[in-house]
Amino acid sequence: QVQLVESGGGLVQAGGSLSLSCAVSGRTFSRYTMGWFRQAPGKERELVAAIRWIGGNTRYEDSAKGRFTISRDNAENTVYLQMTSLKPEDTAVYYCAASSLGLYSSSNYYSYWGQGTQVTVSS
Numbered sequence: 001q002v003q004l005v006e007s008g009g010g011l012v013q014a015g016g017s018l019s020l021s022c023a024v025s026g027r028t029f030s031r032y033t034m035g036w037f038r039q040a041p042g043k044e045r046e047l048v049a050a051i052r053w054i055g056g057n058t059r060y061e062d063s064a065k066g067r068f069t070i071s072r073d074n075a076e077n078t079v080y081l082q083m084t085s086l087k088p089e090d091t092a093v094y095y096c097a098a099s100s101l102g103l104y105s106s107s108n109y110y111s112y113w114g115q116g117t118q119v120t121v122s123s
Contacts, residue, residue: 002026002112004096009117012086016121020081022096022114030054033099034079035110036070038092038119045095047105049081059103063090086121094119 008020020036035050049070050059058070069082079096094117097110104110 002032002098004098004112004114006094006096006114006117009094009119011120011122014086014088014121014123016086017082017084018086018119019083020094020096020117020119022079022081024077024079024096024098026112030074031100033101033103033110034070034072035097035099036068036079036081037095037097037107037110038090039095039116040089040092043092045107047107048094050099050103050105051079052103057103059105061105083119086119088121088123090119091121092119093117 003025005023030053036048037045039045048064051070067085072079096114098112099110101109
């Protein structure tokens with residue numbers, strides 16, 4: 001089992017920045033892919049960014065490119081999502097997820113999920 005606990009969500013004005021954290025614990029997760037997903041009301045859950053724990057290869061969806069940065073801290077067993085230039089359409093519940101597979105975008109490939117953290121961007 002892998003346990004994921006997100007933190008760092010909140011309310012921010014458009015154009016502002018926010019950083020999310022995901023504390024990871026449990027079985028050997030160093031071989032995992034870690035992803036940040038989001039789900040807005042009435043919409044499907046979508047990948048924002050993902051990172052391979054070993055090697056640090058990343059994947060960003062178009063909505064995140066140039067504005068969001070995913071990173072991981074091996075010593076702290078934590079994955080981060082730094083978000084800048086936030087827009088109202090970024091408003092969603094953000095989830096941290098873990099997959100034993102590669103940098104896939106579908107949530108179906110991710111076996112472990114955090115409880116989610118709300119991000120609200122006001123206009």
